[in-house]
Amino acid sequence: MAGRTHSVTNQPPPLTGYDVYSADRALAEAVERHVDPAVLDEARDELASLGRSAGSAQVQEWGVQADTNPPRLRTHDRYGNRIDEVDFHPAWHRLLGKGVAAGLTGAWTRPGGHVRRAAGFMVWTQVDAGTGCPLSMTHAAVPALRHDPALAAEWEPRLTSTLYDRTLRPAGQKAGALFGMGMTEKQGGSDVRANTTAAVPLAEAGTYALTGHKWFCSAPMSDGFLVLAQAPEGLTCFLVPRVLADGTRNVFLLQRLKDKLGNRSNASSEVEFDGTWARRVGAEGQGVRTIIEMVAATRLDCVLGSAGLMRQAVAQAVHHCTHREAFGGRLLDKPLMRNVLADLALESEAATTLALRLAAAWDDGGEQERALLRIAVPAAKFWVTKRCAPVAVEAAECLGGNGYVEESGLPRLVRESPLNSVWEGAGNIQALDVLRALRREPQALHAYLQEVGRARGADHRLDRAIKDLLTELADLEGIEGRARRLAERLALVLQGALLVQYAPSEVADLFCASRLGGDWGAAFGTLPSTLDLAAVVERARPLG
Template sequence: MASFNHSPSHGRVRPHPPWEACPVPTHTVLNQSPPRTGVDEFGLNTALVEALAHYAPAADVTELHRIGRLVGSVEFQRDARAAERNPPVLSTHDRWGNRVDDVDFHPGYHRVIAEALHAGAHSLAWTQPRANAERAARFMLFAQVEPGHGCPVSMTHAAYAALRGTEHEAYWGPRLTAAAYDPRLVDTAQKSAVTFGMAMTEKQGGSDVRANTTRAVPVAHSGSAPPAGLPGSGDGLPGRPFELTGHKWFCSAPQSDAFLMLAQLDEGLSCFVVPRVLPGGERNGVRIQRLKDKLGNKSNASSEIELEGAAGWLVGDPGRGVRTIIEMVNRTRLDCILGSAAGMRQGVAEAAWHTQHRFAFGARLSEQPLMRAVLADLQLEAEAATWTALHLASAHDAESGDDADFRRIATAIAKYWICKRGPEHAYECLECLGGNGYTESFPLAMRYREQPVMAVWEGSGNVIVLDVLRALAKDPRSAKALLAQLEGALGYMPDYDRAFDVAARELARASTAAADGEPAALAEFAAAGRVLVERLALLLQASVLLTRAPGEVARSFVLARLGPDRGREYGALPGGVDIDGLVARAMGCEEG
């Protein structure tokens, strides 16, 4: 029987609507996954755990689990989110009109990067013997959750490669490798830990750094000594400061204590270390014009700068700037691979978590055959990226020999392919979350925006392909070391062997074209460069998996990426792929 009430305004009775009599809890949250926090991101990353056990059996696993729990915690993720939601702010002048060029960051950003630096994500490869693979794993764990801070961490790591063995190592080396964080903008003589940035590209040149117009001239000091307190102060060209005048279109991490920069001398393009604060505390002439409004993460700063007589100290020989800074570039290229692999892991982990807790059409999403195929394929891509990344990192343990020859060309090949796979991989992971994935409230929208930078930074696709082609043509030792790696996987699977035969014929034709110097042949060689590099990249990944990873992972990769029935989109898998095993690896110990 319906209830009635009396309406004074109308003087008549009316029934309650049914929903008033029986209230419906419209704001009860149903069928949504819980927050993915309180997890051990290292322990759940099966591929990383197994690859590290292979390449770094003496790694400090206890510390890696600590890092895994840290980055998987509510507090760390809250800081990462706050840093992303509160971008850095540039103040060019103080309130009295003095030029200050300060970049202010949210406290969450400082806490995130401090944790990474305290964990040696920048320094472990330099402070412990043969620790490149373990350093890579630590870097990847932090970059998986908050990628923005990875930029200065990577460049601080890589700067040491350019400075070691030079007169600058004694001053900067201990500060670069200290497991500490000091964001103060003060004379670096007062600091035990510093971060480094890099500024190479200019408006007119981009990747063509030899077209740079920034000039450097020796500081005239009329017989008096140059400023004390920085490396190389003293008599003679190597120790005299230079004045740099020009601009840089991209200066990464302008909050850094110092930068490696390229500028022109009479001898040609040269490399300089340029501090933000001079000895004694005076600001150097590095003027931040603006912060870039980037597509990707918002937590870190990238900038455009002007150099107004900025003091810089020569690193390496005059006119050999590219050769000097390439040591830093090679390291940051490796970190692009690590960052892309970390992003793939974030995407797979979030997709697996969501589908395990979401129900549709009478079952968990993770139990639906189509979704399982997608998850398996996404995990397969992340597996290949992770194993290849640690393989390359471990190759950096050797200063010379076959490993050094191999990594020169293999890093470029892997950087081209893995970083290009990143954006599409991020999109497919995002789609697994449906509409939630498309909102900035969930982490995969940021990841989708972030992944392209790994392909653009340190050489976009065509630049990398040209580097690979030059190496094949002019560096026979690197080409030989690459072939040795690929030949080591022959005999495991016919699909791999057939793909190797095709690539070997193409390499032979390329070598002949390079040896003959025939312009038409060389032009054809360059035009088909992307095809060749893609094939080499897939073979490289497959060779690493076939010779080191679990058999079903390797077999599945070859079938899905090199076999005749391979699909174009994620989830379009041929028969024989171990879907159940890959899904279980994507979830770690979470499934069930």
């Protein structure tokens, strides 16, 4: 029982019992903008349903349980037999099952599927980001498998299914399946051409025995994995099933689970192949070309995941400051706090708007849009994922000491926030990929300039930023050393162009003044106070 002196006052209520999707105005407006009117009502309904689930107290508790009860590796059974299984908390299975049921692996099978899935992925990330890994890899495996029509016909219906089946049995006996990926090796990292895993052809055409080690293999309880290995004609893509068609387990030796900073609910493992059966995907020696669209899709998911984490951090900060009082009034109404919140809200909205525009380009699939993706995805992956960590840290500070306490949920966001900048190629890899696109694919820059050119004349700071970007692109002296700066400017100019076209004027004005016009300091909360900060904060406030 509480003592007589103990009375809890001035504490914000939990941010639960609300629709995570509908409360995010920037996200909902992007869906309205990009989804075909013929399926828009259906998309609204499914996303609002997922949003209500994500905002419920029960599902949020599942997220906490999955994070605080990380997976456990069991290499052997009680009799000493090698089993290589990973045990997950029941909350993990509930969250993953709901993600699958919501169509987060099925973008390829319905109209407007990529935008609808992108919005749902952002919503579900805000519960717990761990399940995003298997959902992302399963979704992204489809274009790689399509290099082999027979494999695609066999596996695609399972991967795009809305049924979650956690059992370890032959995939042919399951209505739904999940995929993982294993490319990284300890001696090569991002340099996958340095991989040493060997693939020896077997008697059956297209089948191989793999021998080697993978340094990172996430979601090791998935039904299949796309991996890279050295075949006789060079680096090649392979499908490794977890369980073989006859019911026996493939040789998939889990050495250990990684002890990670964040993403605790998801199992990331080291795996050893020793005569492991695999099926070739695509031609020998064309591994990178085969898997490149999978990598592009997972990189976009890194952008979506970071945008979702930023949104949740901002929602928590604005919610806290709406209900917390200090120095005679609400924190929300204090000019300096309002400046910080508006700055955070700008970062979140810019990330969301860019991410959904890229998802719409996937849905379109035309030559122009694919060219845009070639340069915009690595630039967005570079910039948006790097902005996630400072946003999460600043949002936690908005809660003061409460934001440093685990129960607030902000420390979990802080630990998660650096992940997507590392996953699927760290910052330097993305910046160098931007340069590669500029050098080898002139149509990519043309598509980018056409995209930002749609906003020319709407804001003088954006016009000047486009002009400065063109000047920088014209000077190739020491370009590799400036690759990060170039990737940053490409992302910022594209964000500015999109906000000028689609966001409320107060959002676009503040973004262009700060991110493009130079009226911005190194820390959050240094926006020009002469502009309408209150409207920007109100737009970011979660409803309910």
